[in-house]
Amino acid sequence: MRTEQPKMIYLKDYQAPDYLIDETHLTFELFEDHSLVHAQLVMRRNPACAGGELPPLILDGQQLELLSLSLDGEELSETDYQLDDSHLRLQPKAERFVIDSSVRIHPESNTALEGLYKSGGMFCTQCEAEGFRKITYYLDRPDVMSKFTTTVSAEQHRYPVLLSNGNPVASGPEEGGRHWATWEDPFKKPAYLFALVAGDLWCVEDSFTTMSRREVALRIYVEPENIDKCQHAMDSLKKSMKWDEEVYGREYDLDIFMIVAVNDFNMGAMENKGLNIFNSSCVLARAETATDAAHQRVEAVVAHEYFHNWSGNRVTCRDWFQLSLKEGFTVFRDAEFSADMNSRTVKRIEDVAYLRTHQFAEDAGPMAHPVRPDAYMEISNFYTLTVYEKGSEVLRMIHCLLGAEAFRQGSDLYFARHDGQAVTCDDFIQAMEDASGQDLSQFKRWYTQAGTPRLAVSEVYDAQAKTYSLTFRQSCPATPGQSEKQPFVIPVALGLLDAAGNDLPLRLAGESAAVGTSRVLSVTEAEQRFVFEGIEAKPLPSLLRGFSAPVKLSFPYSRDQLMFLMQHDSDGFNRWEAGQQLAVQVLQELIGQQQRGEALVMDPRLTGALRSVLEDEQLDQAMVAEMLSLPGEGYLTEISEVADVEAIHAAREFARRQLAEALFEPLWQRYQANREASRNSAYVAEAAHFARRSLQNIALSYLMLDGKAEVLAACLEQFEVCDNMTERLAALAVLVNSPYEEEKAKALASFAEFFKDNPLVMDQWFSVQAACSLPGALQRVQQLMQHPTFTLKNPNKVRALIGAFAGQNPVGFHQADGSGYRFLADQVITLNALNPQIAARLLAPLTRWRKYDSARQGLMRAELERILASGELSSDVFEVVSKSLA
Ligand code: B3K
Ligand code: ZN
Numbered sequence: 001m002r003t004e005q006p007k008m009i010y011l012k013d014y015q016a017p018d019y020l021i022d023e024t025h026l027t028f029e030l031f032e033d034h035s036l037v038h039a040q041l042v043m044r045r046n047p048a049c050a051g052g053e054l055p056p057l058i059l060d061g062q063q064l065e066l067l068s069l070s071l072d073g074e075e076l077s078e079t080d081y082q083l084d085d086s087h088l089r090l091q092p093k094a095e096r097f098v099i100d101s102s103v104r105i106h107p108e109s110n111t112a113l114e115g116l117y118k119s120g121g122m123f124c125t126q127c128e129a130e131g132f133r134k135i136t137y138y139l140d141r142p143d144v145m146s147k148f149t150t151t152v153s154a155e156q157h158r159y160p161v162l163l164s165n166g167n168p169v170a171s172g173p174e175e176g177g178r179h180w181a182t183w184e185d186p187f188k189k190p191a192y193l194f195a196l197v198a199g200d201l202w203c204v205e206d207s208f209t210t211m212s213r214r215e216v217a218l219r220i221y222v223e224p225e226n227i228d229k230c231q232h233a234m235d236s237l238k239k240s241m242k243w244d245e246e247v248y249g250r251e252y253d254l255d256i257f258m259i260v261a262v263n264d265f266n267m268g269a270m271e272n273k274g275l276n277i278f279n280s281s282c283v284l285a286r287a288e289t290a291t292d293a294a295h296q297r298v299e300a301v302v303a304h305e306y307f308h309n310w311s312g313n314r315v316t317c318r319d320w321f322q323l324s325l326k327e328g329f330t331v332f333r334d335a336e337f338s339a340d341m342n343s344r345t346v347k348r349i350e351d352v353a354y355l356r357t358h359q360f361a362e363d364a365g366p367m368a369h370p371v372r373p374d375a376y377m378e379i380s381n382f383y384t385l386t387v388y389e390k391g392s393e394v395l396r397m398i399h400c401l402l403g404a405e406a407f408r409q410g411s412d413l414y415f416a417r418h419d420g421q422a423v424t425c426d427d428f429i430q431a432m433e434d435a436s437g438q439d440l441s442q443f444k445r446w447y448t449q450a451g452t453p454r455l456a457v458s459e460v461y462d463a464q465a466k467t468y469s470l471t472f473r474q475s476c477p478a479t480p481g482q483s484e485k486q487p488f489v490i491p492v493a494l495g496l497l498d499a500a501g502n503d504l505p506l507r508l509a510g511e512s513a514a515v516g517t518s519r520v521l522s523v524t525e526a527e528q529r530f531v532f533e534g535i536e537a538k539p540l541p542s543l544l545r546g547f548s549a550p551v552k553l554s555f556p557y558s559r560d561q562l563m564f565l566m567q568h569d570s571d572g573f574n575r576w577e578a579g580q581q582l583a584v585q586v587l588q589e590l591i592g593q594q595q596r597g598e599a600l601v602m603d604p605r606l607t608g609a610l611r612s613v614l615e616d617e618q619l620d621q622a623m624v625a626e627m628l629s630l631p632g633e634g635y636l637t638e639i640s641e642v643a644d645v646e647a648i649h650a651a652r653e654f655a656r657r658q659l660a661e662a663l664f665e666p667l668w669q670r671y672q673a674n675r676e677a678s679r680n681s682a683y684v685a686e687a688a689h690f691a692r693r694s695l696q697n698i699a700l701s702y703l704m705l706d707g708k709a710e711v712l713a714a715c716l717e718q719f720e721v722c723d724n725m726t727e728r729l730a731a732l733a734v735l736v737n738s739p740y741e742e743e744k745a746k747a748l749a750s751f752a753e754f755f756k757d758n759p760l761v762m763d764q765w766f767s768v769q770a771a772c773s774l775p776g777a778l779q780r781v782q783q784l785m786q787h788p789t790f791t792l793k794n795p796n797k798v799r800a801l802i803g804a805f806a807g808q809n810p811v812g813f814h815q816a817d818g819s820g821y822r823f824l825a826d827q828v829i830t831l832n833a834l835n836p837q838i839a840a841r842l843l844a845p846l847t848r849w850r851k852y853d854s855a856r857q858g859l860m861r862a863e864l865e866r867i868l869a870s871g872e873l874s875s876d877v878f879e880v881v882s883k884s885l886a
Pocket of ligand 2: 304308326327330
């Protein structure tokens with residue numbers, strides 16, 4: 001907990017470290033009621049800062065009990081150094097020296113899950129961003145890179161497996177039933193990549209032969225009961241290793257690569273060198289217990305952490321302001337990997353829907369910040385959608401502007417030039433510029449300006465001159481600390497459709513010949529016009545194909561034009577996008593009717609359009625499922641000026657019922673065909689099967705709205721008779737949201753009884769109920785908090801129940817009496833003391849108070865103020881609350 005107001009840290013204040021640490025030798029003695037950490041640091045003055053007097057050495061350290069300290073072998077006494085609650089300061093006497101320290105720490109009572117802590121019966125670590133300072137006194141900053149040797153000693157029978165980064169070099173028994181192991185990491189790394197694990201773990205082993213024919217041992221360590229749930233992660237790992245060789249020319253560099261699954265983890269996973277530590281939810285997957293979505297998440301996260309070995313570990317960040325250097329790039333890499341492994345268009349649709357719902361909301365709220373922030377109080381609060389997802393979009397735009405080949409040359413140059421270094425986003429851009437010969441100076445505004453740009457497009461067709469011009473006007477709303485914005489470089493991929501729906505050849509004014517039928521325009525000015533020549537009749541534009549830039553584009557499409565694009569656009573993403581825009585128009589009309597107290601009447605064109613989609617046997621089934629999914633309540637909130645929670649919910653539910661009724665036949669037919677196929681084939685975690693099940697399940701969710709007995713019977717049959725969690729959970733979710741109280745209660749009870757010992761499955765059980773919008777949601781959530789498997793100490797449980805309620809159940813959370821807000825604030829206050837990172841994350845829905853009516857605004861602000869007044873706040877919670885109220 002902070003004792004004084006946390007202070008802002010600024011990028012402009014960056015200074016290179018005065019000292020470097022060439023070698024780090026660590027010894028851990030792990031016990032049940034404390035642990036001892038001995039550190040030997042071989043240090044020297046940073047040659048980049050040489051000259052003049054030797055500056056003091058200021059090591060970071062928090063919650064450490066210093067037992068002994070020596071400088072070049074001489075024990076120091078308390079008068080030789082200064083200690084406060086976050087630093088140890090002493091005066092070196094020479095340019096080179098060795099520091100030895102011993103500290104006592106308490107992993108057994110570490111509920112913040114940062115530094116060294118216990119998860120169940122095992123010891124594990126999480127050091128990024130600033131957790132290493134809770135392990136020993138150190139220069140805990142990413143630009144200090146050191147060679148680590150680590151020895152771990154622990155009781156043999158409780159902790160038979162002792163792991164750290166790099167390669168195992170020695171091990172042996174010790175007195176008193178203990179044993180030890182030493183690991184050596186030959187690569188220099190910053191402390192945030194340090195890891196240690198000790199536990200009773202089993203492992204699945206495999207191997208990978210790299211492109212230069214080196215054998216790498218692959219091991220996934222889990223608690224014994226999970227040993228049967230590792231194969232999918234192992235397959236994903238091997239695919240990732242191969243893909244990174246083929247697509248980026250990146251080869252793995254150690255003899256062993258390990259993944260450890262732990263149950264208590266603040267986020268998805270961590271890319272520690274050679275020893276990735278994962279939330280078990282991102283490793284464990286098998287048909288019976290994990291959904292298709294969970295399988296895809298495991299594949300993506302395994303890939304993401306593996307890819308960090310180059311984009312993050314071999315080349316790391318100079319300081320934490322550069323976080324997107326590794327995160328944006330690695331998200332872009334994992335997204336491309338997933339696109340190559342599965343359906344590219346579907347992956348893009350999912351990512352864009354997520355970005356527009358969540359990142360756009362963040363970018364419009366009080367925590368908005370540029371992809372490279374210029375100030376923070378608590379760096380843990382900056383592992384955001386903006387740094388990750390928008391950061392990835394920035395990389396995608398560079399890829400789009402430069403083309404795949406030049407992008408690859410740029411990335412090769414970046415890795416070659418900076419291998420073993422801690423660098424900045426500017427270094428990355430420089431490599432891209434040097435390799436491509438393109439000037440990206442204006443483009444760099446994407447790193448420094450926050451907010452989602454708007455791009456308004458208008459058209460003029462000149463029948464005489466046979467020219468078609470598009471005018472783009474860009475603007476960007478003010479964000480905290482940034483009132484004026486300069487124009488961005490916005491790559492707009494587009495095509496022009498003729499009356500038959502074919503793409504026209506595209507020739508811009510001044511060009512002698514057409515250049516393809518889909519091309520990228522670079523919009524760089526506040527207002528800019530592009531003229532296409534040789535256009536025989538007025539075309540229909542297909543704009544921002546593949547969502548080529550993270551902007552809010554508007555073009556005055558009529559509903560008929562959107563339906564035409566849905567049918568004919570050669571860009572799969574834009575076919576979906578046209579459907580979404582059509583649905584948004586129709587839903588907004590219904591929302592208006594609802595607000596005015598009128599009878600709801602839905603435009604039948606939406607039904608017609610979705611009927612054609614359902615009847616299109618050629619269309620990828622996953623696309624059919626995506627197109628059938630109406631824009632979510634979260635997205636409808638994001639695009640509203642003032643979000644009317646109840647009207648949005650009522651309008652969307654009304655539309656779903658209308659569609660269910662009108663499309664019953666084709667939905668039922670599709671459902672039955674797909675269910676039949678599911679019944680007749682064993683579960684396979686592959687795109688075509690994901691597609692089939694996703695259509696089956698969305699069809700079921702519509703069909704159940706119609707209240708027919710045969711559908712209820714089918715749903716119960718699917719729930720009971722299936723070999724996989726995808727079908728079972730979907731049936732359960734549909735039942736939970738249905739009015740069939742008896743069947744619902746029975747299904748929930750039998751599910752919980754069967755899966756009570758599987759925490760990840762129980763998380764799903766909690767989420768399904770927390771997200772259910774039927775009346776009484778808060779009471780249900782409060783009751784579920786009493787369930788024996790629920791605990792606030794496990795982040796997955798907090799996310800599954802409280803997070804799902806506040807984030808995925810708008811009508812439940814935004815109850816007009818403010819009870820949802822009060823409940824969330826109570827949980828944040830409790831969690832602030834237990835786990836500040838989780839507490840701060842849970843707060844996000846309250847920070848969006850400006851989106852709602854004035855009564856709700858008042859209630860939400862009051863809860864933020866109550867949190868602020870609740871006592872000593874962590875820097876994590878303090879930063880989010882104070883910025884939200886500012
Ligand atoms: N780099 C880690 C995130 C660490 C978060 C620390 N609060 C996981 C990842 O992005 O791969
Ligand atoms: Zn990452």
